[in-house]
Amino acid sequence: MNDVMLDVVSLGAGYGEVQVLWDVSLRVSRGRVTTLVGANGAGKTTALRAIIGSISPRSGHVVFGGADVTRLPAHAKVERGLVLVPEGRQLFNAMTVEENLEMGAFSRRAARQFAHHLDRVFALFPRLAERRRQLCGTLSGGEQQMLAIGRGLMSNPELLIIDEMSLGLAPVLVHQLFRALKTLKGDGLTILLVEQNVHLAFALSDHAYVIADGRVFTEGSPQALATRPEIRRAYLGL
């Protein structure tokens, strides 16, 4: 049995009158990469929002590092090292690259080692160092995604959750981003990915969940999942 870092138990969530997520349970082990795959609209982003606290869960529990954090506001979760790089990047586009990274290190836990983390992010994404004084609205899509991940890393995460990192990016950039994640994994970072590019995500992951219609459809090791015909057809395009 691995050391469980994030334990999501029977999570239910939705928007207004509409329930989107039912009874979702998943686990993320320390030092591992876990992936959620599923069709558009399956509820992956909603699950991440409920985990991080941008929307409040209607039922179930989120246990992080052994503590129940279900009702903590998102900013308090960041203070514990639970960090989300959201879908659509959500950068501070009226601020510079450097200011975005500085804001990433807003929490007390991260502020202590600001310089160390900044060096690490610039080593991982040298392009950000070149553009540190630019407004982030002037960056290309790939650079913006690097900045979004960099900002997440500045928070000094225990668990880094990344939603749809490769959406809308050219294949070269997608490969570059996955190489960066591989480096982070090598450094021992725990990662939870939501990814449309299932091939690359599976290659990096230790464990995967398939979400369909707001529920966990199945789970397993990527190798095992990739041999199942219905999964190959639906998510791997084979």
Place this chain on the structure above:
Amino acid sequence: MFGIIASIIDGVLVGSVYGLAAMGLTLIWGVMDVVNLTHGSLIVAGMFALYLLTDATGLSPYAALPAIVVGGFAVGLFLYWIAVHRMIGRPPLMSLLSTFSVNLVLVGLGTAVWGTGLFNVPVSLPGLTLQRFTFPGTHILAAVLAGVLAGCLYAFLYGTRLGKAIRAVANNRGAAELVGIPTTRVLSFAFALGAALACVSGMLIATLFPFTVLSGDAYQLKSFVVIVLGGFGNPAGALFGGIALGLVEGLATPFMPVSWILVIEFGLFVAVLVARPGGVFALRRT
């Protein structure tokens, strides 16, 4: 000829104080999309705070400034939690109505306590005489203080961790929460800061002109004109907007009766809204 130039210069001195007032209003709008209709009451609160403090202590009016900043901040925090907090993220009409009602209560309270008579804070400062024209010392000092405070606000917003967090919340509240910024606390702080700016500008205006409990409306309207000139949600633009408004006032004063000045100002307000809805000095907002 020199009379007109002198009138313009004096207008600019006074206008920079209007700019400071508008900064408070535009900061709140820019950060939380709330049009704070208690702005006028806060300006009047600053005026009466100055009156009471100088009356009670006999100190120089300018010595009251730090106390008024602190008091305005505290009042702002209180107003945020009673009138604004629950309206955050709701349609703008909600906060418009709630701050409007609180404003009525505040004006009512003020009227009950002080009536609607004219008040005046005597300030003795030597003026600066050039040719036949004397620039009042109070105007010069008020403009200098407004400039210094505007500079402090700018340095705070761009140079400190909390200031940057305020800008981050203004830019993308959801993302701010995701990087660990306690957005509700930051919103209440920004509102209180805006309120403190309104109070201090009220205090400075009270060193220039006599005032009544009902003066708030006129100065609040001026703040709206200044914001439209300077660009919505842009505190740096507000100072320029205030200076532009003062310039227009200074230019118009020698040529027409005072009652026409407001007509000119609101004509300008409408013209700018139609021609450049983002404001004359608007920074491009991405």
